[in-house]
Amino acid sequence: MKLLHTSDWHLGKKLYKVELRQEHALFFDWLLQTIVDYEVEVLLVSGDVFDTAYPSQESLEAYYRFLAQLIKVSCKVIVTGGNHDSPYTLNAPSELLQHLDITVLGGLEQDRTTQLVPVYNAHHDLELVVAAVPFLRDQDLILEGPEDTQEERAQQVVDGILGHYRYLAGECASKYPGVPAIAMGHLFAKGVTTSDTEKNIQVGNLGAIDALDLPDYFRYYALGHIHKPQWVGGLDFVRYCGAPVPLSFSEAHYAREVLLIDTSRQLEYQGRYTYVPASIPVPEFRKLIRLHGNLDAIAEQLKEISASALPALVDLEIHESGSASLLQQKVFAFIKDHQRPEYLVANRKIISEDASISEQVALEHTIDSIAPEQVFELLLQQQVPSQQESLRALFLELNQIVQAELKEQEKIRFRENTSN
Ligand SMILES: [Mn+2]
Known part of the structure; x- marks a missing residue:
């Protein structure tokens, strides 16, 4: 049986004012073709289907249209909720979808054994069990012991998550003895590398799961949450497939992939069977490019840009000297003069070394990047x-x-x- 592991689609994501709808559409086209080409029987989506808890009509439409296409090619689907997903949004149609071989676990249900999804092959034989674990929120976990400090709390969360997987491994062994099992998860594992936009989840690895502590009952861990594809803890059967579409400029250089698991190809690892997936690279649909320098340097770099399927998105950081009003006009004219079909300037930030604080505020159209003390100082002066x-x-x-x-x-x- 062949399964495909993907996660972190973040449908509805916007980069500045640009919606990433087109690359998601191209990704779905490509994914459908890949499923057909590799004869994939089950698609695993390990959380963060949507970017927000209340996705737009367009995002919902894109999701359901894709699911409908999967039904046509007889590909079963198992979807779990991520931290960005609302369990209610994902679960709302779950009973209906169940009749179409699409299993959705937006969040934990009271009966925890609903997470154990038996998967039957074309001959109606039970071939595999998938522990479809959604993102576990603190209230989902059994937290024991004192919680006086942040560290103690984080340790309880780790113990709670590991306990949850151990419980499922035990249930799986007693309910489906002898049937191979794999697990899904949307969690933060120890030792992963993340982009600068992701660093606030690290907090010194607080609350991170050590892959070596995960129960060895499961032959593969299909993880989501981290956008950069990678193995965890040196184990090539504990995998983040990463986001298939770059979701920020800091993720532009990440590899993009989906992972193909073939249950007929098991590998022995320390006395247990594991499934080591094959990586299938996802094409680049759009480049995300950050440029910085003065206008002359940026003009040179803009000339080099070639488009992928879609025009590149460019984030400019312009360093020039001069007054705010003059610079703004100059940059406005520059961008207008340098429009090309190969790219779209999604954002520009102007930094003027000789501008005053108030001018810098005006240049950036935002006070986010200026310290509160500086803003207050400005007010005091006036x-x-x-x-x-x-x-x-x-x-x-x-x-x-x-x-x-x-x-x-x-x-x-x-x-x-x-x-x-
Ligand atoms: Mn995500």
Whole structure:
């Protein structure tokens, strides 16, 4: 039996104002053809189907249209929810989809054995069991012991997740003795490499699963959550397939793949059987390119860009000197003059070394990249010169409290509130 492992589609994702709808459509076309070409019988989708909990009509339509195409080619589907997915959104049509050989586990259900999905081959023989584990939220886990510190809490989460997999391995062994089993997961494993947009999930590997601790009952782990394809813990049967479409400029250089598991090809590893998948590279549908330098240097680099199936998306960081208003006009004209079908400027950031803070704010159209102290200083300069000292002291004190609180909240949410 052949299975294909994919994850982290993030349908509905936007890069700046550009929706990635076209590359997702091309990916689905390619994936369908790949499923036909390799005679894949089961597609595993390990979480983050959608980018948001409440996907747009277009995203939902793209998802259901693709599922309909899979039905036509008799490919079974198992979908699990990721941290970006709303379990309710994914689960809403699950009863209907079940009749079409599409199993959806948006989140944990009260009866945990629903995660064990028996897979039958074309001759109606039970060939495999898939432990379809969705993203596990803290409330899904049995957390034991003290939770006074962040570290203790994180350790409980790790123990809870591992306990959950051990429980499923035990259930699987008693319910389906002798039947090979694999597991899915949307989790953060120890030792993975992530992009700069993903670094807030690392937090010093807090809450990360050591692949070597996962129960060896399962012959393959089809993981999602990390967007860069990779093995985990040196085990080539514990795999992140990664995102098939780059979702940020920092992911542009990642390899893109789906993984093909052939259950007729098992490998012995330390006294157990494992399935080592074959990597099938996903074509590049669109380049994401970051350029920086002055306008002359950028003009040279823009000339080099060639399109893939879709025009490249370009993120510009322009370093020039001059006043904000002049620079803005200059850059506006530059971009207009340098339009080509090979690319689309998705974003531009102008950095002027001699611009004042207020000018820099105007240039970037955002205060996000400027420290709160600087913004307040700007305000002080414009108003109430007599009370500057006392107001500044008061602000700094308040800001310290707010920043500490934000940091605390960030820590608490670090598992769920991630870019992955
Ligand atoms: Mn993701």
